[in-house]
Amino acid sequence: MTVSTPSTSAVPPLAEQETGPLRCLSIDVEEYFQIEAAQGAIARADWERWPGRVERNVDRLLDLFYRHKRQGTFFILGWVARRHPDMVRHIAAAGHEIASHGMNHDRLHRLTPAQFRSEITECRKILQDLAQQPVVGFRAPTFSVVPPTAWALDVLVEAGFLYDSSIFQVRHPSYGVPGAPDRPYFVRHGDDGATLLEVPPLSWRVARRNVAVAGGGYFRLLPLWFMQRGLKQARHQDRPAILYFHPWEFDPQMPRMPLSFTGRLRTYTHLAKAAARLERIMAQQARWRPIGSVLEELKALARARAVFEL
Ligand SMILES: [Zn+2]
Incomplete structure (x- = not known):
C-alpha cells in the first residue's frame, strides 16, 4: 500500500486551542439490515434486496462533524466499503480516521481464528487502498471480544492492528466483560499471548455497577442525562470517553424489518431525536480526537495499569 497525503480541501479547521477531557466520537459504519437484531429475520443472501441507506446517512453525519469542527473514528464494515468506495474516500478526505469493523458483521463467535484472520486482512486492504491511510484500529461487531473469543487478540496483533475497541465492561446477555477496566489498558489472552491496547467504550460507574452510556441503543433509549453523567464522571476521573453511534440511528425513514x-x-426508538442529541454532545467543550491520533497518550494511560488477562 502506498499512503499519500489525502486532499485537505474538505478538512475543517480543528480548534487547536481546545482544552478539556479527551473524548472520541466513533461511528460503526454498517447497513441497518446488518444489525444483530436482524440476524434471524433477514438472511445474508437477502441483503442486496434491501435498499441501501448507509451512504446518505454517513453524509448527514459528515455534515454534523463538519459543522461542529469535529473529527472522529469510523469503524467501517468491509462489505459496505466494497459497495461504497467513494463514501470511504469522502470520510478519509474529511480528516477522520478509518478503522475496521470486520468484513460481514459476524459476531466473532461465528468465525474460526483462520476465517477471522482472512476477513480482517481482506477488510484492512480494502479500507487502506481506498482511504490511503494506515488502518490500525478494530471494533468487533456487537462488542464480541469476550473470554470465549479472546483468541481474536492474537490474530489482531499478528495482522498489524495497534488497538482494539471491542471490550465493553458491562453486563449484557450477548456481550460484555464486567470485570474489565473502564479506561485504556493492555489486554492479553494467555501467558504467551500478544499484548494489545484496548480502548473501551464509556461506562458510568454507579451503585457498584458499570452502566452502558456510550451510545447505540443506550443513547437513544435512555434519557440523554445518562450519557451526560457518564461524561462528567469520566472527566472527573481523567478517563477518556469513547462514544459510538451507527449511521442508521439517524434515519427515521429506514425501511422497517420484521x-x-x-x-x-x-x-x-427515538431515531428522529438522535441527530439533535448528538449535536448537543458534539457541541461540548472537549478534546475530541480520532482514537488513532492519540495512541501515544492512550498507551501512556494503559502503561499505568496492570495488563488485563482475558
Ligand atoms: Zn456493528
Whole structure:
C-alpha cells in the first residue's frame, strides 16, 4: 500500500486551542439490515434486496462533524466499503480516521481464528487502498471480544492492528466483560499471548455497577442525562470517553424489518431525536480526537495499569 497525503480541501479547521477531557466520537459504519437484531429475520443472501441507506446517512453525519469542527473514528464494515468506495474516500478526505469493523458483521463467535484472520486482512486492504491511510484500529461487531473469543487478540496483533475497541465492561446477555477496566489498558489472552491496547467504550460507574452510556441503543433509549453523567464522571476521573453511534440511528425513514418486539424497541426508538442529541454532545467543550491520533497518550494511560488477562 502506498499512503499519500489525502486532499485537505474538505478538512475543517480543528480548534487547536481546545482544552478539556479527551473524548472520541466513533461511528460503526454498517447497513441497518446488518444489525444483530436482524440476524434471524433477514438472511445474508437477502441483503442486496434491501435498499441501501448507509451512504446518505454517513453524509448527514459528515455534515454534523463538519459543522461542529469535529473529527472522529469510523469503524467501517468491509462489505459496505466494497459497495461504497467513494463514501470511504469522502470520510478519509474529511480528516477522520478509518478503522475496521470486520468484513460481514459476524459476531466473532461465528468465525474460526483462520476465517477471522482472512476477513480482517481482506477488510484492512480494502479500507487502506481506498482511504490511503494506515488502518490500525478494530471494533468487533456487537462488542464480541469476550473470554470465549479472546483468541481474536492474537490474530489482531499478528495482522498489524495497534488497538482494539471491542471490550465493553458491562453486563449484557450477548456481550460484555464486567470485570474489565473502564479506561485504556493492555489486554492479553494467555501467558504467551500478544499484548494489545484496548480502548473501551464509556461506562458510568454507579451503585457498584458499570452502566452502558456510550451510545447505540443506550443513547437513544435512555434519557440523554445518562450519557451526560457518564461524561462528567469520566472527566472527573481523567478517563477518556469513547462514544459510538451507527449511521442508521439517524434515519427515521429506514425501511422497517420484521424484528422481534425487543428488536423493534432497540432499533426504532427515538431515531428522529438522535441527530439533535448528538449535536448537543458534539457541541461540548472537549478534546475530541480520532482514537488513532492519540495512541501515544492512550498507551501512556494503559502503561499505568496492570495488563488485563482475558
Ligand atoms: Zn456493528
